[in-house]
Amino acid sequence: MTDAYVRVDDLRVAFPTEDGTVRAVDGVTFSVDRGQTLAIVGESGSGKSVTSQALMGLVNARNAQVSGHAWVGDNELISASDDQLRKLRGSVMSMIFQDPFASLHPFYRIGDQLGEAVRVHNKLSKDEARKRVIDMLERVGIPNPERRVDDYPHQLSGGMRQRVMIAMALINGPALLIADEPTTALDVTVQAQIMELLAELQKQYNTAIILITHDLGVVADVADEVAVMYAGRLVERGSLEDIFYSPQMPYTVGLLSSVPRLDAVTERLTPIAGQPPSLINLPPGCVFEPRCNAAHLVGGDRCQTERPELLTITPTHSVRCHLEMAQREQFATESLAAALGVPGDES
Amino acid sequence: MTPYVIRRLLTGLLILVLLSMFTFLLFNALPADPAALTCGKSCSPQTIAANRVRLGLDLPLWQQYWEFVKGFFLGRTYGSGTATFTCPAPALGYSFRKGECVTQLIVSVLPVTIYLAVGAFILWIIPGVLLGIYSALRRDRWQERVVMGTALIGYSFPSFFIGLLLLFFIVIKWQLLPYPDYTPPQSDPVQFLQTMILPWITLALLFAAFYIRLTRNQMLETLGEDYIRTARAKGLPEKVVIGKHGLRAGLTPIVTAAGLDLAGLLGGAIIVESVFTLPGLGRLALQSVLEADLPIITGTVLVAGFFIVVANIIVDLLYAVIDPRVRLS
Numbered sequence: 078m079t080d081a082y083v084r085v086d087d088l089r090v091a092f093p094t095e096d097g098t099v100r101a102v103d104g105v106t107f108s109v110d111r112g113q114t115l116a117i118v119g120e121s122g123s124g125k126s127v128t129s130q131a132l133m134g135l136v137n138a139r140n141a142q143v144s145g146h147a148w149v150g151d152n153e154l155i156s157a158s159d160d161q162l163r164k165l166r167g168s169v170m171s172m173i174f175q176d177p178f179a180s181l182h183p184f185y186r187i188g189d190q191l192g193e194a195v196r197v198h199n200k201l202s203k204d205e206a207r208k209r210v211i212d213m214l215e216r217v218g219i220p221n222p223e224r225r226v227d228d229y230p231h232q233l234s235g236g237m238r239q240r241v242m243i244a245m246a247l248i249n250g251p252a253l254l255i256a257d258e259p260t261t262a263l264d265v266t267v268q269a270q271i272m273e274l275l276a277e278l279q280k281q282y283n284t285a286i287i288l289i290t291h292d293l294g295v296v297a298d299v300a301d302e303v304a305v306m307y308a309g310r311l312v313e314r315g316s317l318e319d320i321f322y323s324p325q326m327p328y329t330v331g332l333l334s335s336v337p338r339l340d341a342v343t344e345r346l347t348p349i350a351g352q353p354p355s356l357i358n359l360p361p362g363c364v365f366e367p368r369c370n371a372a373h374l375v376g377g378d379r380c381q382t383e384r385p386e387l388l389t390i391t392p393t394h395s396v397r398c399h400l401e402m403a404q405r406e407q408f409a410t411e412s413l414a415a416a417l418g419v420p421g422d423e424s
Numbered sequence: 425m426t427p428y429v430i431r432r433l434l435t436g437l438l439i440l441v442l443l444s445m446f447t448f449l450l451f452n453a454l455p456a457d458p459a460a461l462t463c464g465k466s467c468s469p470q471t472i473a474a475n476r477v478r479l480g481l482d483l484p485l486w487q488q489y490w491e492f493v494k495g496f497f498l499g500r501t502y503g504s505g506t507a508t509f510t511c512p513a514p515a516l517g518y519s520f521r522k523g524e525c526v527t528q529l530i531v532s533v534l535p536v537t538i539y540l541a542v543g544a545f546i547l548w549i550i551p552g553v554l555l556g557i558y559s560a561l562r563r564d565r566w567q568e569r570v571v572m573g574t575a576l577i578g579y580s581f582p583s584f585f586i587g588l589l590l591l592f593f594i595v596i597k598w599q600l601l602p603y604p605d606y607t608p609p610q611s612d613p614v615q616f617l618q619t620m621i622l623p624w625i626t627l628a629l630l631f632a633a634f635y636i637r638l639t640r641n642q643m644l645e646t647l648g649e650d651y652i653r654t655a656r657a658k659g660l661p662e663k664v665v666i667g668k669h670g671l672r673a674g675l676t677p678i679v680t681a682a683g684l685d686l687a688g689l690l691g692g693a694i695i696v697e698s699v700f701t702l703p704g705l706g707r708l709a710l711q712s713v714l715e716a717d718l719p720i721i722t723g724t725v726l727v728a729g730f731f732i733v734v735a736n737i738i739v740d741l742l743y744a745v746i747d748p749r750v751r752l753s
Contacts, residue, residue: 166656174657179649182672183673197664198659
């Protein structure tokens with residue numbers, strides 16, 4: 078285990094249902110240091126949002142079984158009581174969400190909503206809290222913060238609302254910020270501004286950011302490290318360069334191939350065939366095997382019967398795959414070339 | 425905010441005018457001849473004709489309506505010469521059967537209905553909303569099932585059945601209360617309470633059941649909203665998350681329902697008033713329908729409509745106070 082500020086070790090979240098147990102997160106391990114950004118990438122249902130909610134203590138304890146360990150600094154999150162977690166939320170760790178339209182309470186002024194976040198963790202008068210709110214609104218780039226502080230959420234644009242959410246998340250200077258698809262609901266032009274703002278504030282506050290996204294373009298811009306999740310488990314983890322320039326796992330390769338690119342020669346996108354598996358009846362072998370184009374390269378039926386371990390291939394890079402190193406690299410090169418439609422590679 | 429209030433008041437007024445026209449037309453379109461109904465079976469054609477003139481029923485319809493509106497604002501004198509009688513403003517007509525002005529009749533029975541409606545309202549809204557919140561917070565546990573099951577039973581019984589059941593057991597069989605005999609609270613408060621308690625409970629049971637379900641569903645919906653998750657992510661204590669962020673949004677539709685239900689009851693609780701022989705607006709309306717006493721029917725419909733329109737305005741204004749999106753758009 079590293080001595081990073083945020084450490085997650087073998088995190089598991091299971092939801093018992095009438096049809097069986099849904100293993101939404103199945104043994105996830107990662108770490109992020111202050112000032113660093115870890116991007117967790119994966120498609121819908123891969124467990125990335127549940128992972129973040131489990132860290133925040135926002136999964137309903139009545140419906141979910143959470144196990145493993147997670148530390149933010151010296152605070153262990155998984156065994157913490159509800160009240161301990163509540164005190165950490167919004168002060169030591171905070172979160173911004175996908176939809177800024179629905180994430181702010183429509184009936185309260187934004188100043189009151191931010192002030193509440195300040196005053197629940199600090200002994201401040203209403204006036205002092207208000208000053209801090211106005212200062213924070215200015216930092217996130219809200220023009221006229223003295224006036225805007227009394228606005229209701231519906232009077233702000235989507236980008237402004239997400240800035241307010243960011244202000245709310247960072248107002249107590251948390252060590253960890255979890256951003257769950259922070260730009261998905263926004264216009265493309267606004268997306269870039271929001272990501273820039275996050276990067277800037279990250280420097281100011283020296284915050285560790287866990288960025289949950291399915292947008293590899295955003296990942297390429299801001300991430301230091303990338304963790305790829307599939308069906309509740311990490312299938313590949315590495316530095317930004319590792320993942321983008323030498324992807325090892327066929328699923329990561331598939332994700333990269335399906336990103337629309339301006340420099341591609343082919344006009345069609347290359348999607349990954351098939352659907353993610355049901356989290357109730359996971360395949361006994363590799364969870365990606367039913368959709369994997371490279372499974373036939375592995376001898377016998379290992380992919381169908383044997384769960385691959387997370388292999389460390391370089392100090393920064395690990396992957397969960399039965400393919401040999403050379404096979405993985407050849408598969409990645411060929412697939413990405415085909416997706417780009419590089420001439421000469423088409424036979 | 426002020427333009428909104430003015431706009432809302434003007435619309436309310438317009439609706440009341442339209443309602444009065446509509447009620448007036450409807451009852452004049454009925455096959456019953458109001459003049460023939462003024463003096464029972466032994467009426468001679470001459471008396472009917474005379475009464476027709478005295479009531480102004482010989483005038484064209486628009487003029488009748490005009491007289492009605494004028495009478496409402498200025499008072500109205502029926503007949504001519506020596507045999508006249510006057511209803512002071514706001515006059516809603518004159519009932520030959522009762523020999524009284526409609527307004528005075530309604531005013532004399534209205535307090536009973538107001539006591540009934542307001543008392544029942546207090547008895548249902550508090551437990552209804554509290555139990556609704558409680559079962560939302562105890563979702564999928566036995567507590568929720570008990571509350572919701574009981575509410576369903578309460579909701580399934582018609583009010584006359586609950587009323588008769590209470591009357592039979594509590595008054596007749598166990599003799600815990602005397603037989604209902606309405607007395608105004610100022611003359612005998614004990615007897616007033618003894619009479620009103622069962623009608624209050626009857627109405628409250630029925631409505632509380634509805635409000636438990638409504639509140640529970642509203643709260644569950646609200647507690648699933650993203651801004652509730654935001655409130656938790658801020659580190660707010662659970663009682664603030666639910667008691668402030670949840671309730672404020674979840675209770676808004678309940679304000680609407682409560683305002684309209686109260687107004688509906690103020691227009692007369694026909695069944696409950698009949699079961700417990702309370703001399704209220706509902707019973708007056710029922711009697712007038714059975715006796716085809718058209719002026720009273722018109723009057724009671726207008727009063728009931730008035731309550732609904734006023735409640736609508738109040739609810740809309742409350743809505744604007746609660747929800748800034750209504751206020752500012």
